[in-house]
Amino acid sequence: MLSRPATQTQITHGRRLWLYVLVGLIMFFLIVPSLFVIPLSFSADRYLAFPPSGWSTRWYAAYLGAIEWRDATYVSFTAAFLTMIVSTVCGTLAAYGLHTARLRLMRLAYVAFMLPLIIPGILVAIGIYLLYAQFGLNSTMPGIVMAHSVMAIPLVVITVASSLKSYDMNQEMVARSLGASRPWAFLTVTLPQIRISVITGALLAFITSLDEVVISLFIAGGDMSTLTKRMFNALRDEIDPTIAAISTLLLLVSVLLLGAVRLLQRKSGRDT
Amino acid sequence: MSAPAPASNRAAGRAAPGAPPAPVNAERLRAQERAENALLAGLTVPGMLLIAALVLAPIGWLFWLSFRNPAGFTFDHYLRLLHPSYTLTLQTTFELSFLVTAICILLGYPVAYIIAQARPRMAAVLMMLVLFPVWTSLLVRCYAWLVLLQRRGLLNTWLTDMGLIDTPLRLMHNFTGTTIGMVHIMLPFMVLPLYGSMRAISSDYMLAASSLGASPAAAFRQVFVPLSLPGLVAGTIIVFVLCLGFYVTPALLGGGRVMMWSMQIERNVNYYSDWGAASALGVVLLVMTLGIMWLVGRIIGFNRIVGAR
Numbered sequence: 001m002l003s004r005p006a007t008q009t010q011i012t013h014g015r016r017l018w019l020y021v022l023v024g025l026i027m028f029f030l031i032v033p034s035l036f037v038i039p040l041s042f043s044a045d046r047y048l049a050f051p052p053s054g055w056s057t058r059w060y061a062a063y064l065g066a067i068e069w070r071d072a073t074y075v076s077f078t079a080a081f082l083t084m085i086v087s088t089v090c091g092t093l094a095a096y097g098l099h100t101a102r103l104r105l106m107r108l109a110y111v112a113f114m115l116p117l118i119i120p121g122i123l124v125a126i127g128i129y130l131l132y133a134q135f136g137l138n139s140t141m142p143g144i145v146m147a148h149s150v151m152a153i154p155l156v157v158i159t160v161a162s163s164l165k166s167y168d169m170n171q172e173m174v175a176r177s178l179g180a181s182r183p184w185a186f187l188t189v190t191l192p193q194i195r196i197s198v199i200t201g202a203l204l205a206f207i208t209s210l211d212e213v214v215i216s217l218f219i220a221g222g223d224m225s226t227l228t229k230r231m232f233n234a235l236r237d238e239i240d241p242t243i244a245a246i247s248t249l250l251l252l253v254s255v256l257l258l259g260a261v262r263l264l265q266r267k268s269g270r271d272t
Numbered sequence: 273m274s275a276p277a278p279a280s281n282r283a284a285g286r287a288a289p290g291a292p293p294a295p296v297n298a299e300r301l302r303a304q305e306r307a308e309n310a311l312l313a314g315l316t317v318p319g320m321l322l323i324a325a326l327v328l329a330p331i332g333w334l335f336w337l338s339f340r341n342p343a344g345f346t347f348d349h350y351l352r353l354l355h356p357s358y359t360l361t362l363q364t365t366f367e368l369s370f371l372v373t374a375i376c377i378l379l380g381y382p383v384a385y386i387i388a389q390a391r392p393r394m395a396a397v398l399m400m401l402v403l404f405p406v407w408t409s410l411l412v413r414c415y416a417w418l419v420l421l422q423r424r425g426l427l428n429t430w431l432t433d434m435g436l437i438d439t440p441l442r443l444m445h446n447f448t449g450t451t452i453g454m455v456h457i458m459l460p461f462m463v464l465p466l467y468g469s470m471r472a473i474s475s476d477y478m479l480a481a482s483s484l485g486a487s488p489a490a491a492f493r494q495v496f497v498p499l500s501l502p503g504l505v506a507g508t509i510i511v512f513v514l515c516l517g518f519y520v521t522p523a524l525l526g527g528g529r530v531m532m533w534s535m536q537i538e539r540n541v542n543y544y545s546d547w548g549a550a551s552a553l554g555v556v557l558l559v560m561t562l563g564i565m566w567l568v569g570r571i572i573g574f575n576r577i578v579g580a581r
Contacts, residue, residue: 011488019382019385019386020386022382023382023383023386026379026382026383026459027383027398027401027402029379029456030401030402030404030405030456030459030460031401031404031405033413033416033417033420033456034404034405034408034412034413034416035416036416036419036420036426037412037415037416037419040419089318090318090319090322091319093315093316093318093319094315094316094318094319094320096312096315097312097313097314097315097316098316100312101309101312101313101315101316102305102309103309103313105313106313106316109313109316109320112320112323112324112328113316113319113320113323115323115327115328116323116327118513118561118562118565119327119331119558119561120516120517120534120554120557120558120561121517121519121534122517122519122534122537122538122554122557123331123334123517123537123554123557123558124326124327124330124331126330126334126537126538126541126550126551126554127326127327127330127331127333127334127554128326128327128330129541130330130333130334130547131325131326131329131330131333146322146326147326149322150322150323150326150327153319153322153323157319207407210409211409211410211411213410213411213519213520214519214520217538218541228409228411231411231415232411232520232524235411235414235415235418235524236523236524239415239418239419239422243415244415244419247409247411247412247415247416250408250409250411250412251408251409251412254404254407254408254409255404255407257407258400258403258404258407262400
């Protein structure tokens with residue numbers, strides 16, 4: 001194995017073993033630190049110690065027992081769900097429009113759709129905060145959903161637009177020449193074929209909203225505090241093991257969503 | 273990812289030279305096409321409205337505020353930024369951004385290189401490992417680093433137990449902790465564009481180089497590295513620009529000792545309610561960000577930067 005050539009330049013696996021070790025270490029650095037929160041969340045100790053002196057689920061009980069954590073979780077998941085719907089609809093429509101409209105303006109429109117990703121988050125955050133203050137939208141669910149959607153729409157547009165690029169638009173033309181209206185042709189011919197990327201975009205939108213910190217810090221307060229806002233404040237004050245329990249649950253959500261995306265992509269790979 | 277609407281689509285509506293004479297109803301067809309294009313372009317309106325209302329309009333407003341005081345037009349807010357407390361922040365922001373970007377290049381290049389050469393199944397697994405942090409909550413990762421790096425944290429405990437150090441190292445609430453945390457967040461954004469550009473390098477080039485007598489190291493240096501440059505530049509810009517405006521990790525891992533530009537903005541809004549200063553700081557940050565992207569966009573093409581994300 002080690003004496004086999006690794007590349008076209010005939011370097012052997014053995015001679016670049018150091019490279020594999022290095023990359024292994026970097027991968028370790030990327031993955032493992034986040035996983036430490038899992039054993040910590042089951043610790044029985046009052047303070048963080050590793051390995052813990054005993055195991056318990058007291059921090060999960062603390063999380064579920066605290067009304068403000070429960071409320072924040074409810075707010076966050078509601079906002080994430082609504083953001084997913086708003087941004088998937090807006091993003092998919094926009095990606096389709098950008099792809100099909102034969103106008104020079106569309107190039108500029110595409111860049112405009114990417115602006116929320118390019119402009120520093122803190123600037124978007126204080127801008128929205130300033131705007132919402134005029135309309136009483138701070139600390140309201142519609143306000144949070146709109147703000148999170150702005151951050152999620154670019155991701156949906158990127159995901160859907162990239163699959164439209166490899167989709168043969170003539171199929172839709174055929175449907176229309178056989179009498180289907182344009183919306184009907186899109187819904188019955190195009191959408192089923194790009195559905196994987198639409199679902200991927202939707203899940204990305206969900207996780208974007210669930211994990212959004214900076215904007216929520218400014219516009220989500222009081223009863224409408226999101227999980228991330230409460231976590232951020234708790235982390236700034238003290239390192240409470242309750243956060244480890246919440247982090248473990250959030251980690252689980254991430255793994256489930258990423259797993260779902262991978263599964264979908266593998267399935268689509270087999271279909272085509 | 274480049275702008276949609278491939279050229280073939282765009283040209284389809286127009287008569288090519290040498291084609292049969294235009295049909296008698298050409299005028300109506302053109303009108304219909306215009307109407308249809310307008311309708312299709314209209315599909316972007318809901319999303320565009322949201323972005324215009326929530327991103328563009330407020331930024332225009334901040335821009336206006338940055339030149340206003342009760343008396344009217346003023347440059348005062350910008351002149352105040354020359355005060356040492358702000359210039360020091362600017363220096364910290366750039367130092368940290370340069371350092372994090374440099375470390376990301378050093379760590380990201382070998383990772384992308386190995387993934388690009390791995391067999392498809394292995395590459396998929398490695399890619400998932402790189403993407404896993406991106407899908408993990410930012411705060412979860414910051415929390416993990418707080419636990420690992422604190423004074424009686426895991427790293428210090430282990431290093432002391434192994435006898436490598438006598439007194440715990442100061443690893444967080446300072447520049448070191450912030451750097452570690454930010455590299456952890458930014459590394460995937462370096463690996464992704466690098467991987468994309470390395471994947472596109474045909475192994476035939478390397479084969480040709482070695483058949484012409486290049487040693488593996490020479491072939492790597494003279495053929496592979498130059499071909500991977502677009503990805504490297506894109507990754508560098510993305511990471512650097514994200515670092516410049518980054519807030520969460522420096523605020524948590526810096527513990528107030530590492531003052532970033534974005535934290536000055538937050539402070540001016542939340543503690544002093546000084547919108548003049550906050551908006552001037554914001555405009556400077558925006559100009560720096562867009563300036564860097566424009567500069568590099570001129571060199572390698574803007575779509576490449578956006579598309580590589």
